[in-house]
Amino acid sequence: xxxxxxxxxxxxxxxxxxxxxxxxxxxxxxxxxxxxxxxxxxxxxxxxxxxxxxxxxxxxxxxxxxxxxxxxxxxxxxxxxxxxxxxxxxxxxxxxxxxxxxxxxxxxxxxxxxxxxxxxxxxxxxxxxxxxxxxxxxxxxxxxxxxxxxxxxxxxxxxxxxxxxxxxxxxxxxxxxxxxxxxxxxxxxxxxxxxxxxxxxxxxxxxxxxxxxxxxxxxxxxxxxxxxxxxxxxxxxxxxxxxxxxxxxxxxxxxxxxxxxxxxxxxxxxxxxxxxxxxxxxxxxxxxxxxxxxxxxxxxxxxxxxxxxxxxxxxxxxxxxxxx
Amino acid sequence: xxxxxxxxxxxxxxxxxxxxxxxxxxxxxxxxxxxxxxxxxxxxxxxxxxxxxxxxxxxxxxxxxxxxxxxxxxxxxxxxxxxxxxxxxxxxxxxxxxxxxxxxxxxxxxxxxxxxxxxxxxxxxxxxxxxxxxxxxxxxxxxxxxxxxxxxxxxxxxxxxxxxxxxxxxxxxxxxxxxxxxxxxxxxxxxxxxxxxxxxxxxxxxxxxxxxxxxxxxxxxxxxxxxxxxxxxxxxxxxxxxxxxxxxxxxxxxxxxxxxxxxxxxxxxxxxxxxxxxxxxxxxxxxxxxxxxxxxxxxxxxxxxxxxxxxxxxx
Numbered sequence: 243x244x245x246x247x248x249x250x251x252x253x254x255x256x257x258x259x260x261x262x263x264x265x266x267x268x269x270x271x272x273x274x275x276x277x278x279x280x281x282x283x284x285x286x287x288x289x290x291x292x293x294x295x296x297x298x299x300x301x302x303x304x305x306x307x308x309x310x311x312x313x314x315x316x317x318x319x320x321x322x323x324x325x326x327x328x329x330x331x332x333x334x335x336x337x338x339x340x341x342x343x344x345x346x347x348x349x350x351x352x353x354x355x356x357x358x359x360x361x362x363x364x365x366x367x368x369x370x371x372x373x374x375x376x377x378x379x380x381x382x383x384x385x386x387x388x389x390x391x392x393x394x395x396x397x398x399x400x401x402x403x404x405x406x407x408x409x410x411x412x413x414x415x416x417x418x419x420x421x422x423x424x425x426x427x428x429x430x431x432x433x434x435x436x437x438x439x440x441x442x443x444x445x446x447x448x449x450x451x452x453x454x455x456x457x458x459x460x461x462x463x464x465x466x467x468x469x470x471x472x473x474x475x476x477x478x479x480x481x482x483x484x485x486x487x488x489x490x491x492x493x494x495x496x497x498x499x500x501x502x503x504x505x506x507x508x509x510x511x512x513x514x515x516x517x518x519x520x521x522x523x524x525x526x527x528x529x530x531x532x533x534x535x536x537x538x539x540x541x542x543x544x545x546x547x548x549x550x551x552x553x554x555x556x557x558x559x560x561x562x563x564x565x566x
Numbered sequence: 567x568x569x570x571x572x573x574x575x576x577x578x579x580x581x582x583x584x585x586x587x588x589x590x591x592x593x594x595x596x597x598x599x600x601x602x603x604x605x606x607x608x609x610x611x612x613x614x615x616x617x618x619x620x621x622x623x624x625x626x627x628x629x630x631x632x633x634x635x636x637x638x639x640x641x642x643x644x645x646x647x648x649x650x651x652x653x654x655x656x657x658x659x660x661x662x663x664x665x666x667x668x669x670x671x672x673x674x675x676x677x678x679x680x681x682x683x684x685x686x687x688x689x690x691x692x693x694x695x696x697x698x699x700x701x702x703x704x705x706x707x708x709x710x711x712x713x714x715x716x717x718x719x720x721x722x723x724x725x726x727x728x729x730x731x732x733x734x735x736x737x738x739x740x741x742x743x744x745x746x747x748x749x750x751x752x753x754x755x756x757x758x759x760x761x762x763x764x765x766x767x768x769x770x771x772x773x774x775x776x777x778x779x780x781x782x783x784x785x786x787x788x789x790x791x792x793x794x795x796x797x798x799x800x801x802x803x804x805x806x807x808x809x810x811x812x813x814x815x816x817x818x819x820x821x822x823x824x825x826x827x828x829x830x831x832x833x834x835x836x837x838x839x840x841x842x843x844x845x846x847x848x849x850x851x852x853x854x855x856x857x858x859x860x861x862x863x864x865x866x867x868x869x870x871x872x873x874x875x876x877x878x879x880x881x
Binding site for chain 1: 629681682683686691693699702803810813817823853857858859861866870871877
């Protein structure tokens with residue numbers, strides 16, 4: 243016991259935060275909301291909270307792709323393209339084959355992108371950053387070619403998705419119906435299932451994991467296919483929210499999704515972090531966006547603040563938890 | 567000879583591929599000549615500078631996601647300064663923009679060294695910062711490029727088939743890269759990319775070298791921004807597709823992600839290959855969207871092949 247008392251207070255706080263990384267994030271989130279309420283008294287009400295959650299959900303789902311791949315030391319830069327494709331394909335197929343089948347068709351290309359990523363990363367040992375960048379590029383081209391063939395049929399966002407994306411029940415957005423089970427499943431899977439533990443193992447030390455008998459290629463293939471699927475679902479929910487499918491629908495969310503995962507305490511080098519932090523990270527980014535819009539500063543300055551805050555939060559976080 | 571081939575095999579292969587592509591271009595477009603080369607060189611110029619910028623940091627074992635945004639800042643700064651300015655002042659403006667590039671790059675590097683945050687995250691954050699800076703300098707496309715800056719890249723020099731833009735590119739890169747490669751700093755950049763711990767124990771100042779590498783990246787990005795402004799005649803605050811393209815060319819050019827291997831020549835040949843493929847497909851009147859697919863597929867196929875070859879070599 244005497245040993246613990248000699249440890250400086252800051253280190254002890256750092257250790258506490260390392261064990262519970264989500265607490266400082268929640269404090270930051272509350273501080274941001276308090277600032278918002280201070281600047282515009284009365285803005286924080288039930289309606290605003292519902293709206294914030296509504297816009298944070300697609301971002302948080304896209305950030306799930308980044309979190310899971312980052313756990314193994316990877317990244318998925320094709321997630322936004324996969325989401326856009328499944329949203330666009332779904333919306334353009336609805337007039338032809340009807341909503342339920344269109345949703346299934348829409349998810350196919352997203353999973354395909356994921357499988358190609360997985361194949362490249364697992365079998366060819368390509369760096370995930372390059373691989374997903376490349377497949378994202380190819381997929382964007384394919385989407386543009388596809389658009390030529392369906393330009394006549396028009397696009398429809400099914401009512402079910404619009405209800406899910408924009409509707410609310412008892413003040414809370416309906417998208418939570420999908421998101422809450424999804425988040426519980428991911429958090430449960432990363433902590434309690436073999437697959438989740440394999441992700442951490444591969445991210446911490448791939449060679450060690452391999453020598454211990456992990457078939458890494460199977461894990462990577464499954465991981466990136468799963469990431470593609472999650473991105474596809476995120477795209478469907480996002481198009482239900484925006485209601486206007488376009489060729490660059492989800493692309494603006496790509497870098498924020500990486501930022502959400504990083505702010506949430508997931509190490510980009512793998513083996514450390516989790517999805518709970520990412521959800522808070524996505525909420526922080528959404529509230530930050532509102533805050534910067536409310537302060538009515540020009541678009542340029544907003545982006546500068548956004549970048550600097552991402553940097554500041556990660557720096558403080560790394561300093562406190564002593565990750566380096 | 568075999569040793570030379572072994573050491574530069576990748577670049578020689580790329581050069582052969584480029585030659586084949588030129589032959590192919592000649593086949594599908596018998597009239598392809600001086601003017602074709604000129605437009606190719608001019609279209610490649612900003613991409614080539616972006617690639618050089620990325621190559622330097624990748625060799626040093628990092629990555630810079632903010633290259634395209636820094637190019638935008640340099641481009642709009644040049645366009646704003648040169649708008650209505652005389653020749654004398656516009657020369658000063660070019661020097662100022664190059665200095666600005668060095669400073670932006672050095673800021674990126676210093677932040678990475680000081681905060682100890684992974685380089686991907688820092689440059690991702692700085693991507694937003696530089697993008698915002700460009701928007702603050704110029705809210706919408708505007709400004710102007712000095713006439714001499716526009717003339718410097720149009721037309722040919724010495725021989726009718728030697729485009730000025732190509733010569734400008736070679737001179738700009740050579741002036742920076744050749745002395746650097748021979749200097750202590752150049753060696754240090756390769757050293758920290760190859761093995762940081764070993765470099766540290768051999769007495770390389772890791773932090774300073776990393777900042778220098780990022781500053782060089784900023785310098786090349788500023789050149790890219792100037793090339794962009796001189797090509798379009800205006801400043802464009804929204805970054806172009808240079809981030810993806812530069813990473814693709816760097817990887818295709820034989821620079822290993824993770825650092826320590828490769829040089830500038832390979833990526834520059836690679837960037838010409840990628841641009842020529844795009845031009846050929848346009849000449850064949852292929853849908854430009856299919857061109858994007860082909861480009862992406864080439865990039866993915868090359869890195870996959872490279873990955874398999876590397877795995878073979880290890881085992």
